[in-house]
Amino acid sequence: MTAPDPIRVLLADDLILFRRAIAQLIEEEADLEVVGQASNGLLAVEAALALKPDVAVLDVEMPVMDGIEAARRILAALPETRVVMLTVSEDDDHLLEAVRLGVHGYLLKDLAPAELFDLIRAAMRNENPVSPALVGRLLAAVRAGTPPPRPERADAEGPALPQRELDVLRLVADGLSNKEIGVRLSITEGTVKNHVHNALAKLDMDNRIQAATYVVRHGIGLPRRP
Incomplete structure (x- = not known):
């Protein structure tokens, strides 16, 4: 039986060492493949339009164009691409906006590499992974009356x-x-x-x-x- 094609991943993060380290680890997974990297949101949009990845993993805070605006443009142009956001803090104020946009996952950067890989796979299954700490914050905001x-x-x-x-x-x-x-x-x-x-x-x-x-x-x- 022929193995399924690997999940094609685009990585966007302005921290070069972090991005390259994650890319190297992803390449060790048989069912995942990094097809492109970007150092800011604008380059991420351009790469996504050219490469049409299965999953775009975007840092929230990036120069030139932040991850939220990049996600907005990628989702509008490529509805089949899953967009997963990465953030450094559970206090991230962009969480609700990302949910409104319809991103497919929202994760804290402190998760283990194996967890990230599993969550990329979960995004491909339309499971919309969210770090547990962020789920709690999101629902607390909802209960408090946030639109x-x-x-x-x-x-x-x-x-x-x-x-x-x-x-x-x-x-x-x-x-x-x-x-x-x-x-x-x-x-x-x-x-x-x-x-x-x-x-x-x-x-x-x-x-x-x-x-x-x-x-x-x-x-x-x-x-x-x-």
Whole structure:
């Protein structure tokens, strides 16, 4: 059986040593391949348009053009490319804006290389990985009244979702992967993916992070907070 093509990755970070070190480690993974590197957001956009990578891993803080604006342009021009953001701090103020844009993952730079590789793979599976510390900050902002990632729907409670889809979204909000959710709910990973897909369609949202924050924002299917 022919092995699947490796996931083609574009790396953008202005810290040359960090970027090259990550690139070298990625090249050691049989299913991952670095097809380009960039030192700022503008060069990242240009490289993405030329190379059409499967995943673009962008540092948030870069010169000339920051990672958020680069993500905006890449997502607009290349909807099939998954965009994963890297940040140095869980206090990053760009988190909500990135979620609004529909990025496919948001990770802290202090994670181990193996974790980064697994999360790149997760982005290709549309699992929208987010570092647990950032999930907590995101949901805290939502509960505190920060505007949700997408405009409010006319019906404040949103569309009715089956209890199982709500259960899945709550676990997504806790930062669990599809595999972990399947184990927790005693269902297959494929069934989890179907529930997430159906929930996104009903909520008219782009990714699972947006759906999870919407559920938390409105308390849909959750116990009432005192």
